[in-house]
Amino acid sequence: MLKGIITLLIFQFIGECISKLFSLLVPGAVIGMILLLVFLIIRKKSFHSLDTTVSFFLKYLPLLFIPAAMGIITQVDTISKEFLAISISLFIGTVLSLAISAKLLDYFANKESVKNEF
Structure with a gap:
């Protein structure tokens, strides 16, 4: 699960950097999720720790x-x-x-x- 959290945070960090670097109006978290989507499409599958992390976060999504x-x-x-x-x-x-x-x-x-x- 730690590997999944780190993966999500890395993509969010990259997205935030791109957003700040180019002064985009799109939030960095959105850019990070698009980059994660592209990464998973290129990879053609996910990995277990990411699936576990996402499932855990989805259980608590209404709190957001x-x-x-x-x-x-x-x-x-x-x-x-x-x-x-x-x-x-x-x-x-x-x-x-x-x-x-x-x-x-x-x-x-x-x-x-x-x-x-x-």
């Missing part, structure tokens, strides 16, 4: 939403002023993510069925 919820409570005035814009962007983002997810699922399902035919 508590600070975000508290932030929303403290910004009630701003949210009420911009309610229409926030609602429209949430609706459009939800519809787009559902559509893209459905297309990807359809693509991978068709790819798998073609693979099984041969």
Whole structure:
């Protein structure tokens, strides 16, 4: 599990360095996770300690939403002023993510069925 935690921290560190070095608006943690994704795609598989660490963190994922919820409570005035814009962007983002997810699922399902035919 220690190897998995160290792997996650290394990729986050690299992402933070890239974000600060190039003054990007994207958070370093997001860049680090994209780099981890690219690493795992190139490697074509994960390793046990990373899987164990991720499973452990996923069990406690709901706890990470508590600070975000508290932030929303403290910004009630701003949210009420911009309610229409926030609602429209949430609706459009939800519809787009559902559509893209459905297309990807359809693509991978068709790819798998073609693979099984041969």
